[in-house]
Amino acid sequence: MTVTFGHAELTNGPSATTLHITLAAEPLELSWQHCGTTSDFLGDYFAKCCAKGVDQVDARHSIGYLLNEILENAVKFRHDGNIEISCSLDGNHFESEISNVIDPATAEKFQELLTEILARDPGELLLERIEANATDLDSSGSGLGLLTLMSDYDAKLGWRFTPDASNGSVNLKTVAALTFS
C-alpha cells in the first residue's frame, strides 16, 4: 500500500515542457559530484524554457538547488537500483519527481522525520533545528535541506512510499515543485 506525505501529486498538464533522465547501470556508482552536475544541467535546461517575465537567473538557480538537495538525499539513502528523474515546466510552474529504492528501515526513519517536519511552520522549525544542531556536535542536521527548500524557496514537497513485496524494498518517489513569479 502506498503511503503519501505532503504535496505528492503532479499537476502540470500535457502541454508542459518535459525532460526525463534515467540513471541506470549495474551497479550504479554515483559520486556526490554527480548530484551537482545533473542538477546544474536540469536548472540550465528549464531556465531557458521559462515563461516570459520569469527571472532566468533565479529559475536556473532555484531548480538547480532544489534538484541537488533531493538528488543528494537519493544518493545518500538509496538502497540499490536506478534513479529516475522526471521534470516538467508549465508556464511558471516547475515540477519534478525523483524515484529511487530504499530499504524498509530507512523508509520508516524517513517517514518519522517527515511527520515531524510537516507538522510545523518550516521557517520556525528550520531555526529551531539549527539551534538544536549547533549544540549537538554529532548531529548531522537531518531534515535541514528539506526545511531550507520549504522555508527559503517556498518549494512544495511530497513523498510516496510504495513497498515492493517481491524483494522487500520500498520505492520512494519525491515530488518537488516551484512556482516562479
Next chain:
Amino acid sequence: MEISTNDYRVWAEGSKIHYEGTMRLSGTEAYAPILELMNNVLDSKPEEIVLDLTGLEFLNSSGINLLAKFTIEIRKQPEIGVRVLGSKAIPWQSKSLRNLQRLHKSLELQIN
C-alpha cells in the same frame, strides 16, 4: 590559511574570511576543515569578523548549516561583531542569508 580545490576556495585575511566558487560538500565531516579555518579566526578574538560570500555562487544546505553553526558560536561572544557580505546577483544569498540574522540579531547583513 587557505583551503583550495577545483570547485572552491576559502581563505582568511586577518579577520575577514573569503569564500569563492561552488561548495556542495557531503556533510558536517566534509565541511570540518572549513569550520576549523573559521574557528581559528574566531579564536583570535577580533573586534569584528567579516564573512565575504560575494564570490560564493552555490552553497548546499550542509554548507548553510555550517554558516549557521558558526553564527551561533559568534553569538556566544557578544564582544565580537560580525558582518556578512553577499551579492544580489547570487540567488541563494537573498533567500537564505537572512536566517543568519534571525539567529543573531546584531549580525550585520549587506547584500549588494
